[in-house]
Amino acid sequence: MASQRTDPLTLEVVELIGTVVARYHDEYEQAAAQHSLTGAQARVLGLLSLEPLPMRRIAQQLRCEPSNITGIVDRLEVRGLVERRPDAGDRRVKLAATTEEGRVTADRLREALGFAREPLAELTTAERTVLRDLLKRMLGKESAT
Template structure:
């Protein structure tokens, strides 16, 4: 089956519907993420930062890039998470001028609990077969490749 290209000035109905569906998925995800964060007495931004740090230590500037916010905002978020014992600052072993934010053991536990409490991420996807989830993952990665996200 050949795919048909549309001109940039005209968006076909299927593309419009896909865009609306993606918007609905994103809105539902953010809503549930905020609720899950609140259950852990975190803001959404704190939860996102903690989730990032549970994967790897990151410099403050890189965190700001990933969260798409100002470095000063990241400093405030890290301060609050640090006061709760969820994050700590360490010098970067490759460049002592750079500070890394690192999730503590407790921070990794909270991040794991947060991920596990996201029903939206589990329930609808559970209705898809493994092959369908693999196809969906591939399509989403392909959509994001141009943005350097994947």
């Protein structure tokens, strides 16, 4: 395995991934600031725009403490972007969910992230599919296709 750490191709790929992550993070922070949100608030809002989730699950997906998520959701709720509602399957559990304004804001945030979308548009559908499948494989998620 030592050869993999010194393999120039592996090192180059690691550096490129790091550059993509840094650019994404910077652009995400800028897009969030345009909506008077922190990066963490924008990430929670984006996640909740996909589906309502309990606080614990949000914390697991974002790899942070549930108490941090509670504070973030509190601030989003005050702004009218998120609401808490009972889980239909277990009324003891509260779900955080976006409001209509929250969904619109999450969509605008996604639209503002052009740096990744524009270069991806230059790839063919087959190339994007291969890239998606490789990323899923790297993350330990099997491709659904």
